[in-house]
Amino acid sequence: MALHSQIPHRLNFYDRPPLDDITIEEFETCALDRLRVLAEIESSFARNRSYDELKTVTLEQCKKYLPLNSSTAIAVDRDAERRKDHVGHFVLRLAFCRSEELRRRFVKAETSLFRIRYDSDDRVERDAFLNSRDFDWIPVTDEERLEYRAELSAASTSKDAVPEKERYYKVKWTRVPDLIEKRKVFLKGGLAFVPAREQSSIVFQEFQTHLERDLEMTAKALPRLDEDTRIVPILNNLSQGFLAGVSSEWSSSPAGNGNEITADMVDELSRKHFPACMRNLHDSLRRDRHLKHFGRLQYGLFLKVLGLSIDEAILFWRRSFSNIQDDKFNKEYRYNIRHSYGLEGKRANYPARSCQQILMSDQPGASDSHGCPYRHFAPDNLQSALLSMYSSQGLTSADLAEVMNTVKAGHYHVACTRVFEITHASQGVKKGEGVGGGESVTHPNQYAARSRELERGKDEGFKTEADGDVVMQIS
Numbered sequence: 001m002a003l004h005s006q007i008p009h010r011l012n013f014y015d016r017p018p019l020d021d022i023t024i025e026e027f028e029t030c031a032l033d034r035l036r037v038l039a040e041i042e043s044s045f046a047r048n049r050s051y052d053e054l055k056t057v058t059l060e061q062c063k064k065y066l067p068l069n070s071s072t073a074i075a076v077d078r079d080a081e082r083r084k085d086h087v088g089h090f091v092l093r094l095a096f097c098r099s100e101e102l103r104r105r106f107v108k109a110e111t112s113l114f115r116i117r118y119d120s121d122d123r124v125e126r127d128a129f130l131n132s133r134d135f136d137w138i139p140v141t142d143e144e145r146l147e148y149r150a151e152l153s154a155a156s157t158s159k160d161a162v163p164e165k166e167r168y169y170k171v172k173w174t175r176v177p178d179l180i181e182k183r184k185v186f187l188k189g190g191l192a193f194v195p196a197r198e199q200s201s202i203v204f205q206e207f208q209t210h211l212e213r214d215l216e217m218t219a220k221a222l223p224r225l226d227e228d229t230r231i232v233p234i235l236n237n238l239s240q241g242f243l244a245g246v247s248s249e250w251s252s253s254p255a256g257n258g259n260e261i262t263a264d265m266v267d268e269l270s271r272k273h274f275p276a277c278m279r280n281l282h283d284s285l286r287r288d289r290h291l292k293h294f295g296r297l298q299y300g301l302f303l304k305v306l307g308l309s310i311d312e313a314i315l316f317w318r319r320s321f322s323n324i325q326d327d328k329f330n331k332e333y334r335y336n337i338r339h340s341y342g343l344e345g346k347r348a349n350y351p352a353r354s355c356q357q358i359l360m361s362d363q364p365g366a367s368d369s370h371g372c373p374y375r376h377f378a379p380d381n382l383q384s385a386l387l388s389m390y391s392s393q394g395l396t397s398a399d400l401a402e403v404m405n406t407v408k409a410g411h412y413h414v415a416c417t418r419v420f421e422i423t424h425a426s427q428g429v430k431k432g433e434g435v436g437g438g439e440s441v442t443h444p445n446q447y448a449a450r451s452r453e454l455e456r457g458k459d460e461g462f463k464t465e466a467d468g469d470v471v472m473q474i475s
C-alpha cells in the first residue's frame, strides 16, 4: 500500500507508530532533522520571538530539514516526506519520554510545530483532516444561538460578531483552558460554546493532551529498550539536543571548507571571528603559553576545521608553547596534533566539537580553559570576559542584562547567538537573525564561518555527514 494512503493528511496526530523496517541510519537522521526544527522552536521561546517570527523561522527550518508538502504537491516524494515526519516524531518520543521535564519541553515544541503547520496548511486539506477525526464537538443549534445571543455576544472578542451568523461548537470546558483563561467563550452546564474561528484551540489542545498521554505510555514501555546497545546511546544523545540545538557535523578535513588559514592568521581571526569558547582558549594559550589536554583538543579540532593544515598546526602549536624545548614538544605534543588530523593511531578523521558536546562533556575544572564560557564561567567572570572580548565589536555593558538573563535560564547557545548578533550588527545582522535565517549557534565553527562570510559579504552552504546501515524494526 502506498504510504500516503496510510498517512493521508499532512497534519498528523501520530496515532499509530511506524511498523515497517527502517535502518539505524534512518532512525537517527529522521530524528536529528526533526530535532533541529524543535530545538530552533525552543530557542525561539528563549528569544521571546513573536508567533509570526516563530512561524517564519520554523517554516524556513522545515523547508531545509523536514519538508512536508500538501497532497496536491507535484514533483516531490510525498511518501518519503511523510515517512520521515512520522518516523522522526516516534523516535523523539522515545528520547523525550524519559523525564517530566523532557516530556514538557517536547510537548510544547511539538504542539507549536503542529500549530504552525495547521496555520499554514491549505484550507481544503485542513478541513479534510478535521473531518477525518472525531473531535467530539457538538454543533450549537440555531435555537441555542438565539437563546444565548447576549451571552455569546458578550464573550466575543470581535465587536462586529453577530452570534446568529456565526457557527459555534460545544465542547467540555476542560478541553479549551486557553479560551477560558482569556474569557473568549460562553460557558453553560460544563460546556464551552466555541466560535468556529476559535476551533483551532480545540484542535491544538487535543493534540497536546493526546501527546502527553502517549508520552506517558511510552515512558512505561521504555525500560524494555534499556538493553538495546544500538538504540540507547542514540536516544541519550538526542535528548540532549534541546540544550544547545543540533549542529550539522562539520567537515573534519582542513581543506573541506576551501578556506585554508595559516598559523600567522590565527591571532587576527580570533579577535574578529571566534565565539567566546574559542576566544577564551586562544587568550589562555597566549597568556599561559600552554593549554591542558581538553583545551588543546577542543581548540585544535576547531582550528583544523577552520582550515589550518597539519604543517601550519604544528607551526602554530610549536610557537604557542614557547616555554618548552623542541625535544619535549616533539615527544609530548607533535604526536597528538598529528593524531587529531588522522595521521597517527587509528587514523580517524575527528570532527570539531559541537556546542552540545562542549556543553555536556568533559566538564572543566578551575584551572581548565576548555568548555563554554556561557555555561562554565561564574556570572561576574562571564560579564567581564564578554566585555573584554567583544567591546571592540560593539558589545556594551547595556547589552549584558539580556545576555545574562538568557544564561540564567540555561539557554547558553541562545546567549551566544545574541552576542553574535550584537557584534555583527555593523555588518547588517539584526536581532533575531542569528547566524542566518534566524538560526541559533550550534557549533563554534558555524559561528566563525558565518562571521567570516559576513566579512566577505557572501553566503556559503554548510556540510553534513551521516553513517550507519544496520536494519532494525520499530513497533
Ligand code: SF4
Residues within 6 Å of the ligand: 275, 276, 277, 278, 354, 355, 358, 359, 371, 372, 373, 374, 412, 413, 414, 416, 441, 442, 443, 444, 447
Ligand atoms: S554556545 Fe557554542 S559556540 Fe558559543 S561559546 Fe558556547 S560552545 Fe562556543
